[in-house]
Amino acid sequence: MDYVTLNNGVQMPMQGFGVFQVSDAFMCEQAVSDAIKVGYRLIDTASVYGNERAVGAAVQKSGIPRQDLFITTKAWISEMGYKQTMQAFKDSLIRLGMDYIDLYLIHMPFNDYYGAWRAMEELYASGHVRAIGVCNFEPDRLIDLCLNVKTVPAVNQIEVHPYTQQIEAMKIMQSLGVQMEAWGPLAEGMNGLFTTPLLTAIGHKYGKSAAQVVLRWHQQRGTVAIPKSVHKERMEENFAINDFVLSQEDMETIATMDTAHPTILDLHAPAEVERLYHIKPIS
DSSP states (O other): OOEEEOTTSOEEESBEEEOTTOOOHHHHHHHHHHHHHHTOOEEEOOGGGTOHHHHHHHHHHHOOOGGGOEEEEEEOGGGOSHHHHHHHHHHHHHHHTOSOEEEEEEOSSOSSHHHHHHHHHHHHHTTSEEEEEEESOOHHHHHHHHTTOSSOOSEEEEEOBTTBOOHHHHHHHHHHTOEEEEESTTGGGGGGGGGOHHHHHHHHHHTOOHHHHHHHHHHHTTOEEOOOOSOHHHHHHHHOOSSOOOOHHHHHHHHTTOOSSOSSOOTTOHHHHHHHHTOOOOO
16 A cells, blocks of 8 residues: 655555445444455544544454554534634544544634644644644635644645546645645546546556546545445455556546536535534534
8 A cells, every 4th residue: 555644754545445424333333344454544534424433443343553544533613613623632532432543634614723723733742643634725725724823734635536636726735745635536426437438448458447547546646535435345446456557648638527626515605605514513
């Protein structure tokens, strides 16, 4: 498995496993258990997903030393603010059954995220978190944050896939030393991603699926990706991307799929922002 080195020297696996919308505790625990058996070492959860306990249970039962795993969780909009984020972190630790987190993220660029960041800087300084970062910060907000804090985010987890390639955002993150991480790396299967002729034709050359082509594309761009599945055979397929390399021509062909617009989540849409504010973490 390949790793990236974050701006504080911490090593982060490039192939991760996400548990967004896997709210059933039994199903989530089984999925994480299967993912670890397949070979995943980066597990990505969040307080708002309501499945931190299941993730923690799977990790504890896995038999894999804690230091060999990379666990990410996130603080939600309602958990922003210094005191609120401190409490949210403590609650996440209890639910996960852990004494530290590898990566703690601000989930959305709303509410008092500057107060939250102060709390996260303290958690990082105390060793309770190995790295801190953000999610869904567009370039303007990311630059503003970086210019006004002591600790530059190690990671920005954003929507990235062939339809939304985040080319300009990637350039800015690289200039700031912030690692790009892709949520929805397979576009949640939207727009016929798994059957689009362009991707299937590339996959045919290597004996790979369209999904494997896209995940390899992420890796060759230097992007950490966290696909999700509750089916072990799909996990195995998604993980098996280290035995081929896309050509420069393939990379350029995939680049033509970019729409330069969000496909899954538009944080500039007022109705979408209001919807997000009404979502509350599940304790």
